[in-house]
């Protein structure tokens with residue numbers, strides 16, 4: 001087979017089309033030139049080897065005749081390849097299916113039939129997906145990436161911080177960042193995110209850097225992603241997909257994994273694009289215009305398959321929701337027990353990488369994973385701690401927040417995040433060494449309010465004071481006079497923090513004076529654990545205690561004292 005411009009082809013010339021989509025791999029279609037493709041069309045025919053299909057691609061048999069027609073007349077992805085070396089490489093490929101010209105019946109009357117017969121299944125390129133998730137997650141194997149941001153508001157420093165964070169996210173996901181590009185615009189271009197004219201610059205940058213992926217600093221529409229992929233010829237992902245990918249890599253517990261999968265599927269569903277979708281929709285368009293495509297052709301097997309995939313994903317989403325709900329019940333039971341025992345709960349929340357886990361380790365010796373990576377912690381860890389006077393309370397580490405946390409994540413992790421909302425005190429950790437701690441605080445409070453945790457008492461803790469510069473610290477002290485300044489690394493300020501937490505813990509509601517006989521040592525111990533002991537004295541008949549306790553405990557103590565005198569106070 002020879003590659004030549006389509007103008008030189010006559011109807012029935014055997015051709016092989018390789019349609020490439022960087023996201024999906026390449027698709028090889030063997031066919032013959034339909035007459036419609038020759039009517040003044042300036043499209044070029046391509047024969048482009050492409051990479052050895054990285055992901056399963058649709059089988060040629062799934063591509064209907066009209067779709068091939070469309071490919072011939074509209075192929076912009078096509079490039080005429082005339083370099084012999086390329087052709088040779090093509091020939092060496094296993095997937096190469098040469099179709100000798102004489103094998104085809106070129107009688108025009110038989111055209112459609114023979115064309116249909118000429119659609120061959122290409123060995124080794126089957127796409128019968130065994131599990132839709134395999135392909136569709138497209139486990140982002142990001143390696144060499146170029147970052148792109150559109151700067152719409154704020155200062156240049158803000159824009160740069162944002163891209164720096166994107167770089168940190170990309171590195172956490174395991175990729176190597178080669179270049180970053182920011183474009184100043186009033187708003188992202190609806191078709192290509194960055195300005196249309198800039199796409200070519202981006203393309204050259206990608207080529208020059210040898211990148212295989214472009215990551216955009218925002219959430220892009222499916223068509224923006226597709227347009228960029230087609231023009232840059234590399235995989236294009238957005239910030240949301242990147243964060244989802246990190247979550248997927250880091251989730252350990254069953255619940256965490258289920259939540260991440262749910263978030264990924266929610267993200268994926270509207271973006272599901274198969275060849276079926278792209279091609280059949282496009283055919284539909286040309287069908288209306290020229291009457292070429294009929295209903296049957298438009299609804300090719302590709303589209304049906306896409307529908308099947310969608311249905312399967314919807315089912316899976318429903319199942320995950322049920323599972324997550326069940327797991328949540330278990331956690332709720334535990335929490336209910338804590339509430340019954342009136343154990344105050346402290347939630348450590350904050351921006352990702354602020355040092356929440358380090359702080360939990362410092363405060364309780366918990367031994368939680370600390371990593372200089374974003375979203376190191378996804379599964380909440382709860383540890384017991386005691387106040388200096390022996391009262392028990394819990395401290396929980398939580399998933400970190402980030403600016404524009406994808407809403408799919410917030411939704412999926414709602415049950416985990418809501419646990420924060422159930423806390424009695426939120427210890428909000430801020431990274432004092434970050435270029436913009438105020439912005440971090442703002443972003444965290446935004447997520448907290450989304451899960452209804454913004455009304456809780458909050459204790460701001462500025463961490464990493466060992467690494468922060470004096471000027472920033474002074475500014476933050478002025479801004480947040482109530483905040484506690486610490487270094488989880490060096491242990492500086494930790495005792496002060498512990499005291500402040502104790503002071504801010506809810507105080508049991510009822511104040512009572514009781515005299516407990518000496519054989520009720522157990523009750524005395526419990527009062528120390530669960531109540532707040534204000535004073536004790538040893539009388540001949542027993543231990544006299546002046547304590548604050550919760551209602552339940554106060555009821556138990558009724559026989560030992562005059563609870564009629566109990567003073568109810570609010571927290």
Ligand SMILES: Nc1nc2c(ncn2[C@@H]2O[C@H](COP(=O)(O)OP(=O)(O)OP(=O)(O)O)[C@@H](O)[C@H]2O)c(=O)[nH]1
Nearest residue numbers: 353354355356357358371372375376377400488489
């Ligand atoms: N210089 C300095 N670095 C710190 C301090 N506390 C934590 N770090 C570092 O900050 C990074 C993040 O710490 P983590 O405790 O994992 O932070 P995290 O908030 O739990 O992060 P995620 O779980 O990823 O959201 C690690 O590299 C820590 O070593 C500190 O007081 N000073």
Ligand SMILES: [Mg+2]
Nearest residue numbers: 356357376377
């Ligand atoms: Mg952590």
